[in-house]
Amino acid sequence: MRAGRPLLDTLSRAAARLLPGPLSPPLQAARRELHRSLRLAFCLATAHRRAVCVAPESAPGHLALRLPEGVRWGRPASVPLPPDLAGSGWRPGRPRPLTLLPQGRAAANVWFLHHGREALCLRLGLRGQVEFLRYRPRLGAWTEA
Secondary structure: OHHHHHHHHHHHHHHHHHOOOOOOHHHHHHHHHHHHHHHHHHHHHHHHOOOEEEEOOOOOOEEEOOOOOOOEEOOOOOOOOOHHHOOOOOOOOOOOOEEEEHHHEEEOEEEEEEEOOEEEEEEEOOOOOEEEEEEEOOOOEEEEO
16 A cells, blocks of 8 residues: 555646645745745855854844744644655754855755645755745645745
């Protein structure tokens, strides 16, 4: 039975790409805010030649992220991890600040946000690459956001 699961995941992702659906307005706003905060942090890190942190809440020396009303931190239990994180040892909990370094580098991290049954995953790579994934509850699949 487990052998068919990767095929089912692949078909679900393909269906999600073929059947576009809008991201909920609160998650769209959260995604825009994340993008703006990351761009600002990368610019500040390069200009001042030191690390800049983006945090879920205000703290000294951190850029605080403001989430739209109704958007919550974390991944609901009903939402599975994205396929490539399933065996990674990722642990839930409070998100750690994102540390952005000069020259577009970063300390890798993963953040989850959700609004109702829909979820958004921000993945930040070591070379500063930003990836957004969204969970499509009707299809049970993660797709690019």
